[in-house]
Amino acid sequence: MNRIISSLFFCFHLVIGFSTTQVLEAQERSQATRPPNILFIAIDDLNDWTGTLQGNPQATTPNLDRLASKGIVFTNAHCAAPACGPSRSAIMSGIRPSTSGNYINKSSLIHNPILNQSVLLPEYFQRNGYFVCGAGKLFHGYHFNQELKGRGFDEYYPSKRQDLPSWKGLRFTSRPPLGGWTQRVDWGPLHPDVTVDDHPDGKTANWASKKLLNGNLKEPFFLGAGIFQPHLPNYAPQKYFDKFPLDKIQLPEGYLENDLKDVPAAHAKMAHNPWLKRIRESGQWKPAIQAYLACTAMVDDLVGQIIDALENSKYASNTIIVLWSDHGFHHGEKGRWGKYSLWQRATQVNLIWVAPGITRAGSTCGRPVNLLDIYPTLVSLTGHTPPPDQLEGKDLTKLMKNPKADWQESTVTTFGYKNYGVQSERYRYIIYEDGSEELYDHHSDRWEWTNLANRPEYADLKKRLRRQLPSHHQKDGVTYEIKN
Numbered sequence: 001m002n003r004i005i006s007s008l009f010f011c012f013h014l015v016i017g018f019s020t021t022q023v024l025e026a027q028e029r030s031q032a033t034r035p036p037n038i039l040f041i042a043i044d045d046l047n048d049w050t051g052t053l054q055g056n057p058q059a060t061t062p063n064l065d066r067l068a069s070k071g072i073v074f075t076n077a078h079c080a081a082p083a084c085g086p087s088r089s090a091i092m093s094g095i096r097p098s099t100s101g102n103y104i105n106k107s108s109l110i111h112n113p114i115l116n117q118s119v120l121l122p123e124y125f126q127r128n129g130y131f132v133c134g135a136g137k138l139f140h141g142y143h144f145n146q147e148l149k150g151r152g153f154d155e156y157y158p159s160k161r162q163d164l165p166s167w168k169g170l171r172f173t174s175r176p177p178l179g180g181w182t183q184r185v186d187w188g189p190l191h192p193d194v195t196v197d198d199h200p201d202g203k204t205a206n207w208a209s210k211k212l213l214n215g216n217l218k219e220p221f222f223l224g225a226g227i228f229q230p231h232l233p234n235y236a237p238q239k240y241f242d243k244f245p246l247d248k249i250q251l252p253e254g255y256l257e258n259d260l261k262d263v264p265a266a267h268a269k270m271a272h273n274p275w276l277k278r279i280r281e282s283g284q285w286k287p288a289i290q291a292y293l294a295c296t297a298m299v300d301d302l303v304g305q306i307i308d309a310l311e312n313s314k315y316a317s318n319t320i321i322v323l324w325s326d327h328g329f330h331h332g333e334k335g336r337w338g339k340y341s342l343w344q345r346a347t348q349v350n351l352i353w354v355a356p357g358i359t360r361a362g363s364t365c366g367r368p369v370n371l372l373d374i375y376p377t378l379v380s381l382t383g384h385t386p387p388p389d390q391l392e393g394k395d396l397t398k399l400m401k402n403p404k405a406d407w408q409e410s411t412v413t414t415f416g417y418k419n420y421g422v423q424s425e426r427y428r429y430i431i432y433e434d435g436s437e438e439l440y441d442h443h444s445d446r447w448e449w450t451n452l453a454n455r456p457e458y459a460d461l462k463k464r465l466r467r468q469l470p471s472h473h474q475k476d477g478v479t480y481e482i483k484n
């Protein structure tokens, strides 16, 4: 319809004698007012082992790097909570976990009145005239499949009751190394006959690419593609494992034996697991790292496929791209295997934006930002009015235009009631519910090995960072029982 109006407008002004320049300018203005489409790409459990964040020199992510070269990378971006459920609930509602009480993976979304009554991001765009479609893991799986059941989406692949495409067809040459233990924590190359198209993430990427290339999407659209890897289990075709020969795998640079000596006991109250111990005992530390790198390389290829499809589609010049990962991941650092901590390993995320006419190609921004900022930024970039009294993040448009612009001193991650991590450009401050603290100086201590919290010279800094904490701490929300 916009095109028809635009053409009529063009003819009308030629008839009444406007100059060609005036008409072209008017046409440009008309196009500029077309609401932009949104390509929303989520990646699960991807930490800073990427070319853009440089957390591990062994990681290779040429497609993420290419995407970054088209727009802006936020190099100091953090999750609202270091777990799939609360992180994604905060992204999709724009509400802090400390406001909603949605703190852990078992926190319900629809039985939480604050979240249930909020306008969720897909619903928001649907209500503003967008065609909203998605595939793969965008919300936490339980929230999408059992609670929301496609709420806010016009179309979902594979269905509004199933976010992840089927794992059927994934075969192995031999049993994965820890296959007898639990499939949730497992890894290994797939049978040589299995291709990336057979992988659930390959199916998600194929669906998104076809949607873009077919050119039949009703505009404006919001298209979400949720990639599940490198979340465990880390299964990928053999060719991705071959990129990272086992004898070349390095243990994480941030690993330090006895790193927890100067950390208060409260950290152990965070959901913990025995994975690192078991991985080390079974001689699987390097194979598990190899698998994470292999799956990340596969994810990177799939991101490349989706952005290529956008570039080759008719939507390329009027589509905002936002790519995010939901939290980081420890590979042994601080005795952990997984997320669920308030250290940088678990809170730092990938956040890349390409906003036509706003972002400058190849820019980076080190200001502290949060995944909570995605919702208000999309509202701002599309020129809509935010839902009243809901969004607690900040509009990042200002930093897209000027990455050095004045900004808030820090950003906050929450894990559980009254446990907070505060990240400024230089420092990380952690305070647990019992009042115990940690402080790290990233200028001299990238891996957070030396806790400075008890040193008197940092008292004023800690006080200042404490002021960034939310004033309200909602009690834990309702949890759900997983029904088998």
Ligand SMILES: [Ca+2]
Residues within 6 Å of the ligand: 044, 045, 083, 084, 231, 326, 327
């Ligand atoms: Ca996750």
